[in-house]
Amino acid sequence: MNDQYATQSMSLRIAAGQLHAFVRAIWEQAGSAPREAELVADHLVASNLTGHDSHGVGMIPRYVASLREGELQLNQHADVVRDAGAVLTVEGGKGFGQVVAFEAMELGIERATKLGLCAVGLRGAHHIGRIGHWAEQCAKAGLVSFHFVNVAGDPLVAPFGGADRRIGTNPFCAAFPSTGRPPLVLDFATSAIAYGKARVAYNQGKRTPVGTLIDHEGRPSIEPKVMMEEPFGSLMPMGGHKGFGLAAMCEIFGGALSGGYTTHSGSLQNTSAIINCMLSVILDPKALDAPNAGAEADAFVEWVKASPLAAGTDRIYAPGEPELAMRAERGEKGVPVDLATWQQILDAARDSGMPAADIEAWSRGARSSHGVR
Ligand SMILES: NC(=O)c1ccc[n+]([C@@H]2O[C@H](COP(=O)([O-])OP(=O)(O)OC[C@H]3O[C@@H](n4cnc5c(N)ncnc54)[C@H](O)[C@@H]3O)[C@@H](O)[C@H]2O)c1
The missing domain is CATH 1.10.1530.10 (Malate/L-lactate/L-sulpholactate dehydrogenase, four-helix barrel)
Structure with missing residues (x-):
């Protein structure tokens, strides 16, 4: 499961x-x-x-x-900073991701329903959580969507071939709606396991599967404490070089294209905030000549x-x-x-x-x- x-x-x-x-x-x-x-x-x-x-x-x-810590901002709303018709740029202002991502998707859904397609760049949102939730919001409106997300300035994952944390757990998500049955929703972290799963395993006194973690010296580990206690180790990327490559695209599409930021030496942050940037592409399947798609x-x-x-x-x-x-x-x-x-x-x-x-x-x-x- x-x-x-x-x-x-x-x-x-x-x-x-x-x-x-x-x-x-x-x-x-x-x-x-x-x-x-x-x-x-x-x-x-x-x-x-x-x-x-x-x-x-x-x-x-x-x-x-x-x-x-003064990071998460309550009662913020999605702020459209650029409206280019089928492309929207939305500032999250460190507001609750659960609010600003919801509102950004509402805007994208409305535009995609009207124009057939809308790309929404959401930046500076406080943690937007499970990305499948946003894809399901689009699917409920009958829309296909895919989402590239970065966890800005908060590296936890080693690059393929590397031995320390350089990248976020950068999730990718895609959903396909259908009439008469639930949508297909693919939604995963590009790390071998999500960071929160290491946290849950740590809280439960369990080990993590082989191939998911390395310790602070880059040695393979199955002890979730390498993520929770100093000296810190790293998560491994999922699927070797392929997961690493997808994580890199999530970083650049989500972090850079949204007008937000990517993870590098100038953007590392050390607070309890988790800042997500997301590029969502929302598509009305009815706009394509594909009556048999479903x-x-x-x-x-x-x-x-x-x-x-x-x-x-x-x-x-x-x-x-x-x-x-x-x-x-x-x-x-x-x-x-x-x-x-x-x-x-x-x-x-x-x-x-x-x-x-x-x-x-x-x-x-x-x-x-x-x-x-
Ligand atoms: N907001 C953030 O910063 C952030 C960062 C990382 C992850 N996340 C979220 O964490 C959540 C967990 O990610 P994860 O990588 O642990 O997910 P996971 O490894 O559980 O994979 C989930 C995906 O794989 C599919 N799946 C699972 N088991 C399957 C099976 N046996 N056969 C076929 N398909 C199967 C699921 O339907 C789902 O699409 C996701 O919702 C993700 O969006 C969020």
Whole structure:
């Protein structure tokens, strides 16, 4: 399944609605307008529901730290700094990525629906989280999209052939909508594993798969502490030189073309903020002379899924299907949150100014939600 670190022996299972209400309460307490708090909760809980705990509610402590450092700016909105018709440049102003990316996609969707195509360069957004969320927003409007993202000035990944961190975990995402069934959504970090997955493994006392990490001297490692404790090691790029090449394009398309910045010696930052820049290309498939596109895509997916199963495999998934399966399971059983992460979230709620009695009440509610396993 897509998040091999998501389950562990001691975790809470919290009903998605309850988790959503708690996340909203934290951000309203911190000073977000109700709509902002709602968009942040929508995005973080949806990430957990899809199995991407690395980009779910476990990000709250980092966001609160960024706010306290004066980095994350509350109640910012997407600011169109250049409107060239089918090309928009949008400044995020270190506002919540969950708000400015949502608004940037709304603008791009409106323009692509009208013109057939729109490229949106979003720069200077605070962490925009799970990129599939933005592709799904486009797909809901019937639009194809692809997204190149950099994590500006925050290197964690070694270049192919290198021994220290030079590049962000730069995600790439592409989605294809369909009538009558969920969209195909391909969405991944260009590092061998997302940084947040090393964090989740560290919190859970687990190891990471072979080929995902190197230590500070460039030696292969399976210990997530090389990412969490000094001296720091690096993530490896996914797929050797190919993942490295895709990460480089995400850096340049996302960071440079958006008018934002790439990662280099002059842009390294050392705060809790995560700054993302994203180039999104949003396309109306109806604008192409391709009335069979949906049927052809369906035929292809059916064809590949008819392949005999390899040993140890119980199913062939199309891009996005593991997330759908996880969403169904967690929607029913609740979202697992390991106890270390849960404590960090409660501490962050306190740091946001939430009264101790309220935190205690939310915590009691969560524990009785689906219990501790
Ligand atoms: N905002 C940021 O700065 C940032 C940085 C890095 C990653 N991210 C996000 O982190 C999330 C996790 O990234 P990741 O690299 O860990 O993802 P991952 O390795 O779990 O891969 C996910 C992708 O692979 C597909 N997939 C997974 N298992 C499959 C299987 N068995 N068969 C077929 N397809 C399968 C999924 O449908 C999905 O498209 C992503 O949502 C990404 O956008 C964000």
